Amino acid sequence: MVEPILTPPRFEMRAIHKRFGATIALDNVNFRVHPGMVHALVGENGAGKSTLMKILAGAYKPDSGRMFIDGIPFSPKNPMDARAKGIGMIYQELSLARHLTVAENIFLGREPVRWGCLDQKKMLCLATEALKMLGHGDISPNVKTALLSVSEKQIVEIARSLAAGCRVLVFDEPTSSLGQKDVLRLFELINRLKGQGLAVVYISHFLEEIRQVADNVTVLRDGAVTGTSPVKDISDESIINMMVGKKVSELYPRTTHNTGEIVLSVKGLSGSRLPRDTGLEIRKGEILGIFGLVGAGRTEFARILFGLDPVKSGSIKIGCFSGPYAPKNRWAQGVGYLSENRKEEGLAVQLSIADNITLSRLKNMGPWHIILQERQNKKADKWISVMNITCQHAQQKVSHLSGGNQQKVALARLLHHDVDILLLDEPTKGIDVASKAKIYEILSDLTTQNKSIMLISSYPPELLGICDRIAVMCKGKIVKVKSVREWENHQLMLAATGQRETACKSEN
DSSP: OOOOOSSOOSEEEEEEEEEETTEEEEEEEEEEEOTTOEEEEEESTTSSHHHHHHHHTTSSOOSEEEEEETTEEOOOSSHHHHHHTTEEEEOSSOOOOTTSBHHHHHTTTOOOEETTEEOHHHHHHHHHHHHHHTTOTTSOTTSBGGGSOHHHHHHHHHHHHHHTTOSEEEEESTTTTOOHHHHHHHHHHHHHHHHTTOEEEEEOSOHHHHHHHOSEEEEEETTEEEEEEEGGGSOHHHHHHHHHSSOOOOSSOOOOOOOOSEEEEEEEEEOSSSOOSEEEEEETTOEEEEEOOTTSSHHHHHHHHHTSSOOOEEEEEETTEESOOOHHHHHHTTEEEEOSOIIIIIOOTTSBHHHHHHTTOOTTSSSTTOOOHHHHHHHHHHHHHHTTOOOSOTTSBGGGSOHHHHHHHHHHHHHHHTOSEEEEESTTTTOOHHHHHHHHHHHHHHHHTTOEEEEEOSOHHHHHHHOSEEEEEETTEEEEEEEGGGOOHHHHHHHHTTOSGGGGSOOO
16 A cells, blocks of 8 residues: 555546457546655556556546546646646657757747747746756757766756646656766656656566656556555565566576587777777576676677678677678677667668568568568467567567567567577666566576577676676677676676776786
8 A cells, every 4th residue: 555645646537448449448547746745757668568557648538537637637738738737758768859959859849939939048948947857957048958978868858847847747667878977867866756646557577666766656467456565565576476466486497508609709809990809708508798888888889790780890700600790690600689779770660560670581471582471470370479569460560569578579680590609788678577588587587599699788687687797898899708606786886886906917
């Protein structure tokens, strides 16, 4: 039970119901948040979190139910109307106009005018005030948004909501593209907003974040509320149980992997910018984790290995193949790559699930160069089942899936291709707890089939939970490689920030 709060809710949603065709997205959902409170909203992909918040933000109309802001009935006509009435949304994928300045983005669609003309001076003054309210007066309102970092762009999004007079702010997976320092700054900012009396909704798959930033938590499963509680009064296990409807007793499958000979060897590798003169070895049947902060060169390292970026110097040996190769050659050599940027590099979102899973390996799909849809669907259905992808059918467009299910499709392609070495860059990004557990189980099973996995992640618990060894990158170099038993969370962070003398010496 949630502790009684004497102040009335800042917003309240009562008996909200929403159906898409035969699918019930929300079933009699009640949800409310009080001023000066941070309320976490959690659930598996497809549980209804985004649908509920899109109704609050005016993007969807509920089939039934009522909403209130500060006790006044609230029924927005569209997102602009919802924003004008006090609802601000900070989406996972930011929606700023890159070619405009910070001030122009903050007041886009609500530009102050004087005598029928844009009042540039007033707009700059108000933008500066909004940024100072957030403790970021250092961001110039005149700078082009394209030149800002991801965390700074997020500040601009928040400033836009505050400048519009928002009383409710919804954060949808806000840390997915942030480094550790920026995450901490965001939490400080949310606490500042909380102190200003805003009602904050925080959507996240990371239970550790919820414990750091939220006061209360509400869990959704299959479109219905399964529980609401103060965060301090509920365990992670209880939250997970409410999310998936069953006990997830072992999130990380700790099994012994029998590693074999070296299948990938890198020496003195440098790219045009990153990495810098670094080396690494991966063995058959091994899960090797790569940890580092944003900008450490992890993604660049993987892209060079797969042939997406050029090699400036150094050597790469994969099996009996030496030297850099194009991606099509890497596929043929048994190497697969999963990009962290799934929408732009990992998927063809306007094609079907079946097309995305099979497009790198269309062998035996039909006679000559013909692809028989029935055969293609049969192959895709196998991986839809294995990966537990929530969808209508194999021919459904990937763009119609949730972010977590899109990530599963991208990983299913590598499994369908039957590669021997998997280069995975943030493979569980944006995926719910139960789906993460399934992916960890699949990765562990792959090692028993003598597959080798390089797992790039900015989430230490999963690296410590499933890897055999962990390598840390700092400023473009692999600075330390140790057995997972020799690592602890704080040691990973120290090595990644170069705060120890030993973190500056390369070990392989």
